[in-house]
Amino acid sequence: MIGKRGRAARVRYGLGAALGVMSMTGIALAQDAGGDAALVARGSYLATAADCAACHTAPHGGKPFAGGYGIASPLGSIYASNITPSKVAGIGNYTEAQFSRAVREGIRGDGAHLYPAMPYTSYAKLTDQDIHALYAYFTHEVRPVDERAPVTQLPFPFNLRFSMMFWNALYLDNSRFAPDPSKSAEVNRGAYLAIALGHCDTCHTPRNVMMAEIGGKELGGASLGSWIAPNVTPDPVSGIGNWSSDDLFRYLKTGDVPGKAQAAGPMAEAIEHSFQHLTDDDLKAIVAYVRQVPAIRDGADSRPRDSFGVASGREAVIRGAPGTLDNGEKLFSGDCAACHQPGGQGSKDAYYPQLFHNAAVGASTPDNLIATILEGVDRTVGGQHVFMPGFSRGSYVDELSDQDVADVGNYVLTQFGNPAVKISAADVASIRHGGPKPLLARVGGYIVPAMVGAAIVLLALIGLVVARRRKA
Numbered sequence: 001m002i003g004k005r006g007r008a009a010r011v012r013y014g015l016g017a018a019l020g021v022m023s024m025t026g027i028a029l030a031q032d033a034g035g036d037a038a039l040v041a042r043g044s045y046l047a048t049a050a051d052c053a054a055c056h057t058a059p060h061g062g063k064p065f066a067g068g069y070g071i072a073s074p075l076g077s078i079y080a081s082n083i084t085p086s087k088v089a090g091i092g093n094y095t096e097a098q099f100s101r102a103v104r105e106g107i108r109g110d111g112a113h114l115y116p117a118m119p120y121t122s123y124a125k126l127t128d129q130d131i132h133a134l135y136a137y138f139t140h141e142v143r144p145v146d147e148r149a150p151v152t153q154l155p156f157p158f159n160l161r162f163s164m165m166f167w168n169a170l171y172l173d174n175s176r177f178a179p180d181p182s183k184s185a186e187v188n189r190g191a192y193l194a195i196a197l198g199h200c201d202t203c204h205t206p207r208n209v210m211m212a213e214i215g216g217k218e219l220g221g222a223s224l225g226s227w228i229a230p231n232v233t234p235d236p237v238s239g240i241g242n243w244s245s246d247d248l249f250r251y252l253k254t255g256d257v258p259g260k261a262q263a264a265g266p267m268a269e270a271i272e273h274s275f276q277h278l279t280d281d282d283l284k285a286i287v288a289y290v291r292q293v294p295a296i297r298d299g300a301d302s303r304p305r306d307s308f309g310v311a312s313g314r315e316a317v318i319r320g321a322p323g324t325l326d327n328g329e330k331l332f333s334g335d336c337a338a339c340h341q342p343g344g345q346g347s348k349d350a351y352y353p354q355l356f357h358n359a360a361v362g363a364s365t366p367d368n369l370i371a372t373i374l375e376g377v378d379r380t381v382g383g384q385h386v387f388m389p390g391f392s393r394g395s396y397v398d399e400l401s402d403q404d405v406a407d408v409g410n411y412v413l414t415q416f417g418n419p420a421v422k423i424s425a426a427d428v429a430s431i432r433h434g435g436p437k438p439l440l441a442r443v444g445g446y447i448v449p450a451m452v453g454a455a456i457v458l459l460a461l462i463g464l465v466v467a468r469r470r471k472a
């Protein structure tokens, strides 16, 4: 295995040199990058595009990249490392080769395996040039912080970091991004941004039982716990084939396309911290890429999720189940109508969005509607704060019970959305406790099964060795 890696590295660096891209050791780089402001700026942009800060900066005023953020998992917290250039607490002693191995192969400077809470399976696609720029940025611009991040301590067998080797052997595709010559330069650029850096696929592509992405299902939609990252393939019924390129561009830049969809939860965070800061050309490239992935149709869908509903009459009274509706309607007028209006048409300036022709309300699963009611919307884009209060425990507006959320949700569904979808109190309870908080939903969802998988393989191997010894 080491031999293979060594060869791959040689080929890579050989190619890099052939292209005139300097391959160099950390020492050579230090002299080089110091004078190369453009390289450092490029690294800074890449760190934003890849959203390194999402995990490596603790929320509520944590020092940039000093780590300390605990990714909650049922096995215990996994702490993101301090990746400032501190020599005592961070990665100040990392050479570029060590940095590259950590980011693209999940192997720390001291040789230990990282847990896949660090998304190295995505970053494996990063080019050498981009790793070089990231390294320059982290060593020359990020300010060193000499405070150690908390140490991750998981119970046996998950504390055996080398067990990740087995999962890696199966699922880490350690090959760099390769442009598809049959596609335009723009589509290839978009694919690189979407997969290696923006990693749309980590959220929107479904995973198998070992939590590796399922081939052929790219961007076909996946549950992240409380939220669903919908099907965004170009299928006109199940995906976003009815969106224009401008709609998709606008969504990624602002999170709001009136009459179609708004971004809350993990998507809002990705837009706020990463996508809104990309150049327009890069966003257009992502759009070009997303619009040409193979369309995926779900037989259960009959029409696009943003095509349901009209401004309300009293239709719901006829369609809805009596009894539940009363409470739902009452809650709607008390808790929602002030902003979304009694007829669901939102405010004139569309700051408060309309609820008909709204993807969260027309989807064939109610998860995102429930999650929105519980958690609200909180997104700062282009200096504007978009805010809807949540109605879960601790809400300063109104604490709704599971049954209340189901009732008001059902009212919204029958009145403005997909009337075939029904919400039960149990659905709400499950979303309420539905796993990870938005910020890290994308890793929380798969880290644990991945580690369980690796641990099972490890225990099976230990079992085999023990069995053999007994025989002998």
Ligand code: HEC
Pocket: 046, 047, 050, 051, 052, 053, 054, 055, 056, 071, 078, 079, 080, 081, 082, 083, 090, 091, 099, 102, 103, 108, 109, 113, 114, 115, 116, 117, 118, 119, 123, 134, 152, 443
């Ligand atoms: C989704 C969360 C997440 C994102 C995004 C992320 N990381 Fe990490 N990273 C982690 C976690 C968690 C660890 C520690 C894992 C462990 O202890 O096994 C880690 C570890 C590392 C390490 C190893 C440092 C050490 O010595 O322990 C490096 C280097 C690193 N990350 C760099 C980066 C860079 C560069 C980016 C952006 C390109 C990035 N990370 C983005 C979660 C993340």
Ligand code: HEC
Pocket: 194, 198, 199, 200, 201, 202, 203, 204, 224, 227, 228, 229, 230, 232, 240, 248, 251, 252, 261, 262, 263, 264, 265, 266, 267, 268, 270, 275, 286, 290, 305, 359, 360, 368, 441, 442
């Ligand atoms: C951290 C997880 C995450 C990442 C990364 C992510 N998405 Fe999303 N995305 C979501 C979730 C969750 C929603 C649903 C948001 C809502 O309804 O408020 C969503 C919604 C969307 C929608 C709206 C679809 C609809 O009908 O409502 C589009 C389009 C979209 N994402 C495209 C992308 C693209 C393109 C990328 C990569 C550049 C991307 N997303 C990256 C989680 C993510």
Ligand code: HEC
Pocket: 255, 256, 261, 262, 263, 264, 332, 335, 336, 337, 338, 339, 340, 351, 352, 353, 355, 358, 359, 360, 361, 368, 369, 372, 373, 377, 386, 387, 388, 389, 391, 408, 412
């Ligand atoms: C204080 C004003 C306010 C109240 C009260 C309010 N909302 Fe909202 N709502 C908003 C704002 C602001 C947005 C996000 C707009 C954007 O993203 O551009 C939003 C978005 C939504 C969305 C779309 C979310 C998505 O992910 O696509 C739904 C659905 C929704 N609200 C339903 C409700 C329901 C149901 C209630 C009552 C339980 C409610 N809202 C109460 C202001 C409000």
